[in-house]
Amino acid sequence: MAYMSGNVRMESKMEGGLMAGLKRSLSGASLFLLKYTPQGGVGTIGLAGKAPGKVLDLDLGQGSWIVQKTGYLGSETTVKLDMALQKRMGSMLFGGEGLILQRLSGTGRAFVHACGDLNVVDLAPGQQYKVSTANAVAWEESVAYDISAVGGIKTALFSGEGLFVTTLTGPGRIVIQSMTLGDLAESLIPYLPQQSS
Numbered sequence: 108m109a110y111m112s113g114n115v116r117m118e119s120k121m122e123g124g125l126m127a128g129l130k131r132s133l134s135g136a137s138l139f140l141l142k143y144t145p146q147g148g149v150g151t152i153g154l155a156g157k158a159p160g161k162v163l164d165l166d167l168g169q170g171s172w173i174v175q176k177t178g179y180l181g182s183e184t185t186v187k188l189d190m191a192l193q194k195r196m197g198s199m200l201f202g203g204e205g206l207i208l209q210r211l212s213g214t215g216r217a218f219v220h221a222c223g224d225l226n227v228v229d230l231a232p233g234q235q236y237k238v239s240t241a242n243a244v245a246w247e248e249s250v251a252y253d254i255s256a257v258g259g260i261k262t263a264l265f266s267g268e269g270l271f272v273t274t275l276t277g278p279g280r281i282v283i284q285s286m287t288l289g290d291l292a293e294s295l296i297p298y299l300p301q302q303s304s
Contacts, residue, residue, distance in 0.1 A: 109155035114146045142184070154180045156220030158288050163225050163245075164216050170279075171212040171248040174219050177288075178244055183215030210248070219245055223286030230277025237272045241287045247279030 111117070119139045143152050154162060162180060165172050173191050182188065191210035211217045221244040228236060230250060237255070246252060254271045275281050 108141065108143075108152060110151075110153040111143065112145075112151040114148060115150040115152060116144045116146055118142045118144070140188075141181075152181075154218050154220075156180065156222075158222050158291060160220055160222040160284070160286075161225045162218055162220050163227070163282060164218050165211065165245070167211055167217055168214050169247075171210060172217070172245050173248055173250075173252070174209040174211060174245040175221070175241075175243065176207060176209060178219040178221060179209050179211070180218040180220050182211065182217035185213050185215035186211055186217045187213040188217075219282070221282070221284040222288050222291055223284045226283045226285070227280055228283065229280050230275065232278040234277040236275045236281060236283070238275060238281075238283055240271055240273055241289070242284050243273045243275060244282040244284045246275055246281040249277075249279035250281055251276040 108117070118141070120142050122140045122142075143150070156162065167182075167186055179188060189210045189212065191208040225244065230236065240254070243252070251274075253274045253276070255274045256271060
């Protein structure tokens with residue numbers, strides 16, 4: 108929460124009990140969730156991420172979404188936040204997202220955050236996008252997620268893209284970020300104060 112109107116009451120709750128809270132915490136969210144309730148009318152809540160970037164709202168009435176581990180910001184109470192596990196060993200080890208992801212299901216709106224700018228692409232059935240690892244922010248559950256080699260040895264060694272790319276195959280919508288948190292940190296290193304010996 109970045110800000111809220113004065114008539115909003117904030118309360119910490121362990122939604123769904125201890126097991127649901129533990130699964131949430133393993134997926135990168137909090138053990139406890141904050142519930143915001145307006146008193147005597149409409150209230151305002153401002154959500155923000157921990158790094159420069161964008162916030163995107165997802166309509167879960169259209170279907171469930173898989174989100175990178177640090178993507179979830181908040182949602183309406185009709186949205187269920189759960190842990191999602193990678194299904195393929197290659198995706199776990201080389202996909203850039205890790206073993207555990209977040210699954211958003213139910214109805215209503217959920218809000219996700221990622222660094223940089225966000226590009227939403229609607230993939231047709233069988234249409235593929237190859238995305239630099241860790242740049243895939245979220246995708247509808249109907250989208251297949253896998254990793255593939257970037258190309259030949261020369262391409263892998265000299266392209267600066269690494270050995271693998273994430274492959275997303277439609278149908279469904281995907282969200283891609285223009286910059287990861289690691290990219291942002293690396294770009295700031297030359298501007299940080301240096302210790303003199």
